[in-house]
Amino acid sequence: MNSTEFFFVSTVLLIFVILPFSISVTLDAITPNQPLREDDVLLSPTKIFALGFFKPGNSRNRYIGVWYNKIPIKTIVWIANRENPIVPTAGTGLLAIHGDHGGLVIYGEDQNNPIWSANLTVSSPINSVIAKLLDTGNLVVEINGEKVWEGFDYPTNTMLPSMKLGLDRRSGLNWFLTAWKSQDDPGMGNCSYRIEPTESPQGFLYMGQTPLWRSGPWTGERWSGVPQMENKIFFNITFVNDQDELSIMSSIVYESIFEKMVIDESGNVERSAWQDEVHKWAKHWSAPDGQCDFYGKCGPNSICDPYPKFADKFECNCLPGFEPKLQHEWYLRDWSGGCVRQEGSSVCQNGEGFMKLERLKLPNTSTARVNISMSREACKEECLRNCSCTAYANADERQGGSGCITWHGDLMDTRTYLDTGQDLYVRVHANVSAQHEKKSNSSFGKKMKLGVSVACGLLFFLLFSLACWLVKRKRNGKRSQDKFLASTSWEDSSATTNIDESGINSELPFFELSTIVKATNNFASNNQLGTGGFGSVYKGALDNGKEIAVKRLAKNSGQGIGEFKNEVVLLSKLQHRNLVRIIGCCVQDEEKMLIYEYLPNKSLDFFIFAKEVFLDWIRRFEIICGIARGILYLHQDSRLRIIHRDLKASNVLLDSAMNPKISDFGMARIFGAEQIEANTNRVVGTYGYMSPEYAMKGLFSVKSDIYSFGVLLLEIVTGRKNIGYYHDSPYSNLVGHVWDLWKENRALEIIDSSLGESYPVNEVLRCIHIALLCVQEQAKDRPLMSAVVFMLGNDVAIPSPKQPGFLLKRGYHTSGDPSSNTDGAYSINDMTYTEAEGR
Structure with missing residues (x-):
């Protein structure tokens, strides 16, 4: 072999030796024969999450972590060896199935001494052990398909959907979050968030051993101190408290939403969702948020009100029957000493009672007693019989309230809300109750009453003069x-x-x-x-x-x-x-x-067109049915028959519970009891929602609103405006485009892509079917709203729709700008107008 041949053979051999160690590999599982090396990545089945080695911040240490694979910003959500990093001197890392006991381990250069272990010993044959990453972000070890270990049992600083926080009473596992030490060190920091397993469980955020924030007790649907949990657009909450476990877990309604709750190094808990349009995590809840969120802000037996009615009032006030423990410190805004019973107002005497305080986060329930089967009246009697009982409340706020919580001793960390919260009944002496009632019935003190009696003649004259002026x-x-x-x-x-x-x-x-x-x-x-x-x-x-x-x-x-x-x-x-x-x-x-x-949630178009907030199908269908019921009331059930004439997405407002409310009745018309149709020489409304007979001839009836509802229904299902340009359709509006797809049995192609596949196909197709019935060209062919409501609520046979009425055709304009229309009714996109002449 000459020198040239020797060089060629040596080079080929060198490539084959080096190649396996220099090319990264994408794995779908870790097996005894297939470990995860430093450049490899383990992906979940649909590639939502990835697991591999990473270096946090400016650190040179390496860790095994899980992150979102489909998000451009690398977001670590779980770490295996957060307390046992692979230091630079430890050589190349390796995540493998241990050859002897079958557990999951991390090696450095020394493969005889693992740096980290999952503390798992397998009795089955080693070749039956497999580790894989689920689409929830959970790293699991399985034997013959049975889960024997999971990373979600050991949370780090992030709570993901399907991850539990709480306590497994069978195994003793405590699921809680701990912050990183710093951005460069993911080790267990000083801040933690955990569920306290008392008679009335609640979440606590700690800085070391000091509580920073408290969630309040579970009310049946949410934490007492987290009113935002009432909004279930994004996720559902599962709370379990039985002999086997105490846990809370969220589940995302729609799988393509990436959502997480993180505790940071400064002691804040934040829940956020990924916004792909702006490429960032958008916060939708955090705690503590405001001074009244900090634990014990006002000390014991007090209440924190972040919305004082008068600017000169403190946010901290004593509960009824209590007074500041240290008055001088109270005036200096040092409320840490809290409040004590007023002199001469001790309880457990004849004539005492309870004062009701509304819209609260209930006091700390760490030492409270709970009887879930007791009624409110029985709860009151139970508290009265026990001299140490200071307050009581319902344990469950659903269906008017049930169950009983009683407090014995100081009442700590209570705050008010504007429009939510629970009722608390505070035990007071009889004279305290009388004083409060007297105060509420009169705005005058004793001195003022004396002044009134002395000057009653003058006051009468002034009041008489004032009354005449008014x-x-x-x-x-x-x-x-x-x-x-x-x-x-x-x-x-x-x-x-x-x-x-x-x-x-x-x-x-x-x-x-x-x-x-x-x-x-x-x-x-x-x-x-x-x-x-x-x-x-x-x-x-x-x-x-x-x-x-x-x-x-x-x-x-x-x-x-x-x-x-x-x-x-x-x-x-x-x-x-x-x-x-x-x-x-x-x-x-x-x-x-x-x-x-x-109404705090803006209008419907903000949700279905702007897409800044995701609207799942369940909520969309509830909104559709609510709008239909509102129109049915206008057309049939009210004492007046009303034609709205400007029904559109921006005229449907949403309250705090996402219930739809039809608004803007400036264009509405009233019909007589027997009146069917009317004619106007002044066409008003919004182009794109108008029925053909109204836009072209000025004829309107209840069927005009039916047409508008059909358009709105299609917009809710598709997430698109009716006025647009659809290149693969001979018509340039949504109605025409859906009609084309419907005839070809391709209607599912137009459904809002943000819904993914998380919707009931038959229900969505039924909505499209109903919408096409509503937008039929001839008014007589469209169903009445009573029939629409029935079809929405029942899986019944529905007639085939006839061709819709089209107002925007390709021949009318070619620029894609509806304002360039030169035939038919005027087009001004989504603006309401009042000056167009009917034809």
């Missing part, structure tokens, strides 16, 4: 309101003969302009919720704490005055859980405003 002002205001009402004419008044033309429903309150100005902080820009052709909508709060939404008609608006009166009259006469509720109005000077209930 009557005069009210009359002037009424004349101003009547003048406004008389100046606005009804469109096609022949159709409104059943409305009292003398004015607005007398039961609807008129608000003073000063009240609204105060409630909205003088219409501050940070309180503005949105704008439209009519003007702007502002968020506000009345003096009693009630949140409101104020629709302010623009002074220079050329439209909206008639619609304003229309909406006042209609909403004052309509009451339904799926219709927005009007609280009152304000007509003063040049201002004209409507005051509604405030």
